Amino acid sequence: MSDLDRYLNAATRDNTRRSYRAAIEHFEVTWGGFLPATSDSVARYLVAHAGQLSINTLKLRLSAIAQWHNSQGFADPTKAPVVRKVFKGIRALHPAQEKQAEPLQxxxxxxxxxxxxxxxxxxxxxxxxxxxxxxxxxxxxxxxxxxxxxxxxxxxxxxxxxxxxxxxxxxxxxxxxxxxxxxxxxxxxxxxxxxxxxxxxxxxxxxxxxxxxxxxxxxxxxxxxxxxxxxxxxxxxxxxxxxxxxxxxxxxxxxxxxxxxxxxxxxxxxxxxxxxxxxxxxxxxxxxxxxxxxxxxxxxxxxxxxxxxxxx
Structure with missing residues (x-):
């Protein structure tokens, strides 16, 4: 690993890096998407997992896809209006109360x-x-x-x-x-x-x-x-x-x-x-x-x- 790669690697927390890597693997391998992705494919990916994955998980998947495109010098498809609108619709049709840990008394x-x-x-x-x-x-x-x-x-x-x-x-x-x-x-x-x-x-x-x-x-x-x-x-x-x-x-x-x-x-x-x-x-x-x-x-x-x- 070069010094440049080492410093770039250190800029991201280990947990975030692992989560992003898993998210990209899910998009490419599990779902069968292609990178670089189009806004249409990202929207279809969201639709395919609406109601199955939590809103927070879908947000993390979008962040991972956005990070991959930005780091590789491609346009970010997650910022497209169709993706934003689909995500907004998923939140409206699949509302879920966020689970929180019980406080230790x-x-x-x-x-x-x-x-x-x-x-x-x-x-x-x-x-x-x-x-x-x-x-x-x-x-x-x-x-x-x-x-x-x-x-x-x-x-x-x-x-x-x-x-x-x-x-x-x-x-x-x-x-x-x-x-x-x-x-x-x-x-x-x-x-x-x-x-x-x-x-x-x-x-x-x-x-x-x-x-x-x-x-x-x-x-x-x-x-x-x-x-x-x-x-x-x-x-x-x-x-x-x-x-x-x-x-x-x-x-x-x-x-x-x-x-x-x-x-x-x-x-x-x-x-x-x-x-x-x-x-x-x-x-x-x-x-x-x-x-x-x-x-x-x-x-x-x-x-x-x-x-x-x-x-x-």
Whole structure:
């Protein structure tokens, strides 16, 4: 790969690149379309999958097709009036409420963290190194994901070198790039130490247990207690969270990795945070994006002293 290709490649997020590649393959191989495409073929492609694929999926497919044409120097067929009109008609005839992850309630957060703590203690007493490490890792991941409002890919890309934690004070986390950081300028996030359900203490306990000094913070652990070199994949966060919740006796099928982010947003909203403060803390730049995460129904979390340490 040339230096030019390397820099061009780095300009697009890995997840976006994979999604676009899959979309182009679906258009060409699965459906039998030809590239460069005509506006008529793109419109027929949309019609063929109307009602089968979600509006968001169709939007992503159009973005991938547009990106391919722009990168290859061809006219973008997705901007043609016929394509826009067909897409508008699909939205009118196939309305669908966007599915959202169930926000993790604070009482469920406390239940699962208490359960993981008991697992850690039992594993340590039984000299079960893999079980002890997993309990410490999962506790830190869940608490950081909740109180910091991180996405799963952000949690999985955290590097030990980019995290500074001071017991009883707070934690500073630097991400070189994230979904909201379009210019890849990097962003620093901070979270204070809490009296209970503390992400700072959980992180320090995980680092002490794992003896990590560099590289990915959250990694796979094999049955002998060996840590992987690479970080966890973002797709592994959902089963990790669900399994922990289920072991704690909480039905977990409605939860995803976004449940941590929505759970925090809901907690903050019902504890008096204004939308601007919430957006600044989590990193949202668009009001509509922020509102999608704020649960409008009454929050059934419990009040704990730890909450008062995080204020807008």
């Amino acid at each position: 604070l009482r469920h957060l406390e239940t699962v963290i208490d359960w993981l703590e008991s697992e850690a203690q039992t594993a340590q007493a039984n000299a079960d190194q893999p079980g002890w490490l997993r309990a410490r890792r999962d506790t830190a991941l869940i608490l950081l994901g909740f109180w910091r409002g991180f996405r799963s890919d952000e949690l999985c890309r955290l590097q030990v070198e980019h995290v500074q934690a001071v017991a009883g004070s707070g934690i500073t986390l630097y991400l070189p790039r994230s979904k909201g950081d379009r210019d890849n300028l990097g962003k620093t996030f901070q979270t204070p130490a809490l009296l209970r359900l503390c992400p700072v203490r959980a992180y320090i306990e995980w680092l002490n247990a794992s003896a990590l000094v560099r590289g990915p913070v959250f990694r796979g652990i094999d049955r002998w207690g060996n840590l992987g070199e690479a970080g966890l994949h973002a797709n592994s966060v959902i089963p990790l969270l669900r399994q922990a919740l289920e072991r704690a006796g909480i039905p977990a099928e409605q939860y995803t990795s976004h449940s941590l982010r929505r759970g925090f947003a809901t907690w903050a909203h019902h504890n008096g945070w204004d939308l601007k403060s919430l957006m600044n803390y989590v990193g949202w730049k668009d009001v509509k994006s922020a509102m999608r995460y704020v649960e409008a129904t009454p929050f059934t979390g419990m009040s704990i002293a730890a909450e008062k340490r995080i204020a807008p």
